[in-house]
Amino acid sequence: xxxxxxxxxxxxxxxxxxxxxxxxxxxxxxxxxxxxxxxxxxxxxxxxxxxxxxxxxxxxxxxxxxxxxxxxxxxxxxxxxxxxxxxxxxxxxxxxxxxxxxxxxxxxxxxxxxxxxxxxxxxxxxxxxxxxxxxxxx
Numbered sequence: 001x002x003x004x005x006x007x008x009x010x011x012x013x014x015x016x017x018x019x020x021x022x023x024x025x026x027x028x029x030x031x032x033x034x035x036x037x038x039x040x041x042x043x044x045x046x047x048x049x050x051x052x053x054x055x056x057x058x059x060x061x062x063x064x065x066x067x068x069x070x071x072x073x074x075x076x077x078x079x080x081x082x083x084x085x086x087x088x089x090x091x092x093x094x095x096x097x098x099x100x101x102x103x104x105x106x107x108x109x110x111x112x113x114x115x116x117x118x119x120x121x122x123x124x125x126x127x128x129x130x131x132x133x134x135x136x137x138x
Contacts, residue, residue: 003077004080004081006038006041006042006080006081007076007077007080007081009032009034009038009039009042010042010045010046010076010077010079010080011073011076011128012032012034013028013032013034013039013042013043013046013052013062014046014051014052014064014068014071014076014128015032015132016028016031016032017052017062017063017064018064018068018132020063021063022055022059022060022061022062022063023061023062023063024060024061024062025039025040025043025061025062027061028043028062042080043062045079045080046076046079046080047065048079049075049078049079050065050066051064051065051066051071051075051076051079052064052065053065067129068127068128068129068132069127069129070127071127071128071129072123072124072125072126072127072128073123073124073126073128073131074120074123074124075124076128077123084120085116086112086115086116086119087112089106089109089112090109090112090113090116096109
């Protein structure tokens with residue numbers, strides 16, 4: 001699981017939308033120091049994940065679609081990068097050349113697999129509401 005700059009900026013986008021009925025991309029970019037092309041790319045992925053909602057037209061923009069109490073860091077990170085693995089060999093779609101070679105499991109693979117599970121659990125245990133210490137944002 002490589003937490004990319006794009007994942008970090010996705011959390012920033014959500015933070016920008018706190019307490020806001022609707023913000024334009026320009027407003028989001030100014031609040032969080034993100035470039036517009038990067039913001040559009042992130043917002044599109046967050047829309048697909050139904051975390052934010054986009055509005056068209058003169059008074060368009062973006063708003064949170066889910067309550068912060070329903071969103072975790074894992075939700076945001078997976079919206080940006082659905083295949084989050086510490087290393088490539090943990091991806092079930094890929095063949096690990098060392099794990100199970102000669103009938104012997106790779107001890108490094110097993111260790112990283114355990115770390116990956118703990119990391120996923122930790123990323124999903126607290127809502128963004130708790131992380132941002134944001135009680136009632138309405």
